[in-house]
Amino acid sequence: MTAFARNQWYVAAYGREVGRDLLARTVLGEPIAFYRTEDEEQRVVALADRCVHRRFPLSESRLDGDRVVCGYHGFTYDTTGTCVYVPGQRRIPRTARVNSYPVVEQDTFVWVWIGDPELADSAAVPRAPHLADGENWTSVSGMEPIDADYGLLVDNLLDLSHETYLHGGYIGTPEVAETPITTEVDEAGAIVRVSRHMDDAECPPFYARSTGIEGRITRHQDIEYLAPCLYLLHSRITPAGQEAPAFHTEITYAITPSTEGSVYDFWAVSRDFARDDEEVTTFLHDFNHTVVMQDVDALNLLQRALATEPAGYQELSINIDTGGLAARRILARLAEQKQ
Amino acid sequence: MTTGSGPAAGEVYRVHWLPGTDLLHGSCHCGAEHTDDDPVEMWGWMLTHEHRHEESHR
Numbered sequence: 352m353t354a355f356a357r358n359q360w361y362v363a364a365y366g367r368e369v370g371r372d373l374l375a376r377t378v379l380g381e382p383i384a385f386y387r388t389e390d391e392e393q394r395v396v397a398l399a400d401r402c403v404h405r406r407f408p409l410s411e412s413r414l415d416g417d418r419v420v421c422g423y424h425g426f427t428y429d430t431t432g433t434c435v436y437v438p439g440q441r442r443i444p445r446t447a448r449v450n451s452y453p454v455v456e457q458d459t460f461v462w463v464w465i466g467d468p469e470l471a472d473s474a475a476v477p478r479a480p481h482l483a484d485g486e487n488w489t490s491v492s493g494m495e496p497i498d499a500d501y502g503l504l505v506d507n508l509l510d511l512s513h514e515t516y517l518h519g520g521y522i523g524t525p526e527v528a529e530t531p532i533t534t535e536v537d538e539a540g541a542i543v544r545v546s547r548h549m550d551d552a553e554c555p556p557f558y559a560r561s562t563g564i565e566g567r568i569t570r571h572q573d574i575e576y577l578a579p580c581l582y583l584l585h586s587r588i589t590p591a592g593q594e595a596p597a598f599h600t601e602i603t604y605a606i607t608p609s610t611e612g613s614v615y616d617f618w619a620v621s622r623d624f625a626r627d628d629e630e631v632t633t634f635l636h637d638f639n640h641t642v643v644m645q646d647v648d649a650l651n652l653l654q655r656a657l658a659t660e661p662a663g664y665q666e667l668s669i670n671i672d673t674g675g676l677a678a679r680r681i682l683a684r685l686a687e688q689k690q
Numbered sequence: 691m692t693t694g695s696g697p698a699a700g701e702v703y704r705v706h707w708l709p710g711t712d713l714l715h716g717s718c719h720c721g722a723e724h725t726d727d728d729p730v731e732m733w734g735w736m737l738t739h740e741h742r743h744e745e746s747h748r
Binding site for chain 2: 531532533534535536537538539668669670672673676677680
């Protein structure tokens with residue numbers, strides 16, 4: 352299994368998912384309950400999702416104002432996780448509190464800090480500004496849980512040659528797998544960049560149907576993986592014979608390990624063309640959801656297959672894996688140095 | 691090289707897959723270069739070769 356990198360920011364939810372109903376998410380094995388305060392600030396609160404008393408999930412409880420009242424015996428917690436009421440007695444034990452997690456709501460995501468709260472720097476949250484820039488971009492998004500080691504999703508996204516085979520007829524064409532890549536690793540930033548520039552490529556249905564392009568295209572895929580969680584694919588499509596890129600698409604993923612064998616796959620597609628066209632919006636949402644589900648099904652299957660392999664099974668890596676191998680090494684370093 | 695205290699700013703490694711070949715060409719931030727046909731070997735070299743700036747300090 353790919354080791355977890357603690358002391359990092361992770362996407363736990365979209366802001367739209369968090370409201371006055373408690374939301375349960377497990378991030379790096381830590382169950383967390385999210386809700387929004389009812390004051391003007393409507394701040395997102397993240398508390399450990401286990402009552403200190405008998406470990407009942409607080410996410411299955413109720414809110415009283417901005418306090419969480421445990422649904423089992425009524426232990427009541429404020430937004431800092433401090434217990435402010437226990438049933439039947441006045442003395443509240445000193446140890447009656449649950450962890451509260453640092454949270455930043457940014458770029459439509461709710462980011463949570465997993466690790467030592469003293470080390471949380473809200474200025475270090477990775478950015479995906481296009482997601483919140485409704486003036487210049489139109490976005491569709493979703494989230495799918497996958498029953499697989501999060502490293503399998505990182506592998507999948509860093510090597511887009513699989514588009515040709517797993518997503519043929521959707522986003523893949525023969526040129527993706529055939530075109531050499533360049534890989535760049537920024538050690539200090541823990542960033543892996545993988546670029547594939549196709550000068551004369553078939554236009555896959557994903558772009559043909561959203562842009563109206565009928566002929567061949569120049570297609571640039573420039574990946575930035577800001578380990579461990581945020582993945583940005585800057586996609587530029589230009590009809591053959593034109594000079595400037597005509598269609599920009601930002602494909603965003605947040606890769607959030609849930610448990611050792613499961614991962615949240617947050618996905619979004621943002622475009623700078625046909626921005627007010629509802630048909631294009633619906634098409635890109637539904638089409639990309641289909642593509643994501645192809646990955647979900649493949650990775651669920653792969654994880655089940657790997658589970659039957661003896662320990663220390665062999666893999667074979669070739670040139671297409673250069674970026675994925677770099678990402679694995681960065682993740683191993685982050686996991687090692689921040690324990 | 692990466693250390694326990696973390697890498698320094700400006701440590702960038704690049705690997706180009708040479709078009710029309712099966713070869714990878716790697717360049718380290720220290721200026722060293724290496725060609726290989728195996729990405730595992732390439733990253734192994736990248737992380738273990740003797741950096742040029744270290745040599746120049748001797």
